[in-house]
Amino acid sequence: MNNDHNGIRQSLHLSGMKLRKIYDKIMCNDLTLIQFAQTKNAEKAGKYLVKKVSKKNLKNSKELEWAQANNFADSAITAAISDKLN
Numbered sequence: 001m002n003n004d005h006n007g008i009r010q011s012l013h014l015s016g017m018k019l020r021k022i023y024d025k026i027m028c029n030d031l032t033l034i035q036f037a038q039t040k041n042a043e044k045a046g047k048y049l050v051k052k053v054s055k056k057n058l059k060n061s062k063e064l065e066w067a068q069a070n071n072f073a074d075s076a077i078t079a080a081i082s083d084k085l086n
Contacts, residue, residue, distance in 0.1 A: 003040075005048035019052040024061065032061050034081070038072045046077035050084055058085060 012019055028036040034053070037046030050058070058064070058081060067078040 003037075003042035003045050005044045008045055008048060019049070020054050020057065023049075023053045023057045032063065032066075034058075034061075034063050034077065035066055035070075038067060038070070038075060038077050043076045046075075047080045050077060050080040055084060 023033065026033055031039065034046055034049050037043075037049060050063075064078065064081050064085060067073060067075065067081065072078050
């Protein structure tokens, strides 16, 4: 992942897919897309994903709990997750 949120957006648009519908079906190295963005310090891409993913998917995938358990509690992506869930 190269922190290119516009590339993610454009790829989704060109493929006709909605991130909200496919988010829970895509994994990178056994991580969700947001978790993968966290591990690669891809803040722009991660915050974009948080913005586009539904609250239900964020809760179901336990994004906030994962971030806190894996030393990402202070990241901008975790802050965006927390803001969206609250």
